[in-house]
Amino acid sequence: MYEKTIDSSPGLGWLCSREGARIAVPLCLAILALVIGVSLAGTPIVGYAALGASALALLVVILLHDPFWGLAAYMVTFYVRPGELVPALAPLHIERVVGLLALAALIWHRRTGERWEALNHRVTLMMAGFLGIMALSVVTAYWKTLAILETIEFAKILVAYLLIIGLVNSERRMGAFVWIYLVLIGWTAGSSLWGFFSGANRGFAMGIDRARGLALAWGHPNSLAMTLLAAVPFLYLLIPVERRRPARLVLILIFALSLLTIMYTGSRAGMLGVLVAAVALWWRTGRRPAMFVGITVALLCAALLMPYQYQMRMVSILDYQQDPSSLGRIDSWISGLHMFLDRPLLGVGPGNFGIAHGLAYSSPWRPSWLEAHSIYIQLPAELGLVGLVWFAGILFVVARVNRKTRQMLVAGGNVWSWHYRLAVALDISLVVLLFTGLFGHNLYRPTYYFIAGMSVALAYIVRQVAAGGPASAQNSAQGMSNKRWEVT
Numbered sequence: 001m002y003e004k005t006i007d008s009s010p011g012l013g014w015l016c017s018r019e020g021a022r023i024a025v026p027l028c029l030a031i032l033a034l035v036i037g038v039s040l041a042g043t044p045i046v047g048y049a050a051l052g053a054s055a056l057a058l059l060v061v062i063l064l065h066d067p068f069w070g071l072a073a074y075m076v077t078f079y080v081r082p083g084e085l086v087p088a089l090a091p092l093h094i095e096r097v098v099g100l101l102a103l104a105a106l107i108w109h110r111r112t113g114e115r116w117e118a119l120n121h122r123v124t125l126m127m128a129g130f131l132g133i134m135a136l137s138v139v140t141a142y143w144k145t146l147a148i149l150e151t152i153e154f155a156k157i158l159v160a161y162l163l164i165i166g167l168v169n170s171e172r173r174m175g176a177f178v179w180i181y182l183v184l185i186g187w188t189a190g191s192s193l194w195g196f197f198s199g200a201n202r203g204f205a206m207g208i209d210r211a212r213g214l215a216l217a218w219g220h221p222n223s224l225a226m227t228l229l230a231a232v233p234f235l236y237l238l239i240p241v242e243r244r245r246p247a248r249l250v251l252i253l254i255f256a257l258s259l260l261t262i263m264y265t266g267s268r269a270g271m272l273g274v275l276v277a278a279v280a281l282w283w284r285t286g287r288r289p290a291m292f293v294g295i296t297v298a299l300l301c302a303a304l305l306m307p308y309q310y311q312m313r314m315v316s317i318l319d320y321q322q323d324p325s326s327l328g329r330i331d332s333w334i335s336g337l338h339m340f341l342d343r344p345l346l347g348v349g350p351g352n353f354g355i356a357h358g359l360a361y362s363s364p365w366r367p368s369w370l371e372a373h374s375i376y377i378q379l380p381a382e383l384g385l386v387g388l389v390w391f392a393g394i395l396f397v398v399a400r401v402n403r404k405t406r407q408m409l410v411a412g413g414n415v416w417s418w419h420y421r422l423a424v425a426l427d428i429s430l431v432v433l434l435f436t437g438l439f440g441h442n443l444y445r446p447t448y449y450f451i452a453g454m455s456v457a458l459a460y461i462v463r464q465v466a467a468g469g470p471a472s473a474q475n476s477a478q479g480m481s482n483k484r485w486e487v488t
Contacts, residue, residue: 059098063105068173070102071163072180078160078446079184081215099159106166123401123456124165126394127449131158133387134350140384141349142356150351150444157446164453174454174461178234178422181450185231186254188213189261192224196264208309211264222440225270228258229436230447232277233428237285237421263306266313269439275299276435280428329373329439335361336377340384347384353441356381375437382443391443395430398452402427405459412466419462426451426458 063070077098083090134151141147168177195201196211203210203221210221218224235255242248262270278295282288303311335357339348348356354369362368372378380388402423409420430451433442442448 060101063101064108067102067105067109068167068176070098070105071160071167071177074099074102074160074163075177075180075184078156079188079215081217084215096156099156099163102163103159106163110166119162119165121165121456123394123397123452124161126390126397127158127161127452130387130390130394131155133346133383133390137346137349137383137387140343140346142352142359144349146351146355147349150349154350154444157444157449160446161449161453164450165456168454168457169460171461171465174422174457175418177454178238182231182234182238182251182254185228186250186257188215188218188224189228189254189257192261193257193264196261206266206313208266208313209264210266211261221265222267222269223442223445225262225265225267226273226433226436226440226442226445227447228262229270229273229277230429230433230451231258232274233281233425233432234422236277236281237425238418241418241421259302263302263310266310268314269436271314272439273432273436277428277432280431284424284428328368328370331362331368332357332370332373333377335368336372336374336381339381343384345384345386347380347382347387350382350444353378353382372441373439375434375441375443378441378443394452395434398430398455399427401455401459405455405462408462408466419458419465422454422458426455 059070059073074095077095082094083092131151131154134147134154138144138147138151164177168174191214192201192211195214196209201212201214203212205221211224212221213219213224213227218227232255235251235258239248239251239255242251259274262274278299282292282295303314306314336353338361339353339356353372357371358367358369372381379391383391405423406420409423429447433445433448433451436442
């Protein structure tokens with residue numbers, strides 16, 4: 001059975017209590033006075049530092065009562081990247097500090113010896129093993145410093161995974177986490193569109209204007225498109241069962257912003273991924289003819305209404321021999337195969353594909369630093385056969401976990417339609433990531449590993465609900481529907 005909820009207090013509800021207000025209100029006033037005073041008397045950098053330190057102090061107080069909000073804060077810092085938006089905050093390493101604080105709070109709340117079943121889950125052990133393989137690959141890396149930095153970045157993702165499986169342990173928390181994730185996707189899409197139309201963050205490449213993300217992690221148009229695309233199945237499947245009209249409108253807005261941003265990235269893989277997601281959603285939701293017609297009409301209308309430069313970008317797929325981008329990728333794929341053959345066990349090191357390509361696998365008179373542009377080349381080239389087999393094992397185990405979750409729901413009469421839709425969304429999102437991985441080096445994209453964490457958490461929650469655990473009483477808290485849903 002899934003372990004009991006770590007803290008019985010309903011998250012931010014504690015702050016609204018008399019006890020919470022007695023602590024939080026004076027602390028907030030002190031923080032406000034400190035920030036105003038420092039901002040007036042000191043430099044902006046000192047003011048930012050005071051603001052960051054004060055916010056962390058408030059977060060510590062909250063985490064002592066409910067570590068779930070540490071996960072929420074970590075997700076916000078992970079997607080918003082305050083150190084990149086405000087360079088003065090970069091020395092504070094807010095993202096890293098928040099993640100460690102949240103993990104420490106989780107461990108502190110489990111100090112009583114309560115068993116953490118998810119920590120021993122096969123997916124968790126394989127995730128830790130993958131981090132170990134990355135660390136081991138540093139030995140054979142071309143640029144060891146870069147390999148170490150990439151390994152540290154993956155360690156941050158692993159922290160998020162541990163927080164998910166440790167804290168998302170009830171229906172209410174799963175609903176809150178999904179909402180946090182989708183709202184952050186909305187922020188990513190909306191801020192990117194704002195930067196595109198205002199000209200503040202518009203890129204120009206391959207002969208077209210391209211939207212880019214504000215954060216470096218998805219600053220490349222293709223990375224931005226893949227990040228948003230992974231959320232499309234969640235939005236499509238969860239909108240119909242959201243009973244609250246304002247909330248449903250918010251989800252619809254995020255859905256529209258995501259699709260619009262994908263188009264303005266000019267990412268051919270992203271637009272093809274939308275098509276794959278549409279087909280997968282149709283296939284997994286009953287394969288109804290009316291839905292097929294609706295999806296087909298919607299895609300045709302989108303293609304016709306798409307600005308001309310993006311239409312030509314899509315058409316260029318058919319004439320790849322005249323497209324420098326496609327030819328460059330093919331050359332990069334060939335170089336990646338040579339990297340794998342030269343270092344078959346552990347590869348050229350995590351994050352080292354471009355460096356190795358330029359230093360040893362391209363002409364010395366005209367070096368190419370192009371990245372792999374395919375996970376199926378990047379994975380064996382950077383982490384070798386060991387990394388390839390291990391990553392495939394993670395995907396296999398995650399897919400099996402989701403299949404067992406759906407089987408439990410079907411065996412119970414498919415009562416928990418929200419859960420079933422979430423399990424299907426996790427599967428389709430994984431399929432879309434693997435498809436777009438044909439054209440993009442997305443091995444270290446956090447969405448893979450967030451999906452793994454959500455899959456493990458959902459499996460335990462469903463088991464708890466089936467056993468009549470405390471989570472079963474929270475169904476109405478997040479507007480779930482008991483209506484049966486025909487899904488195969």
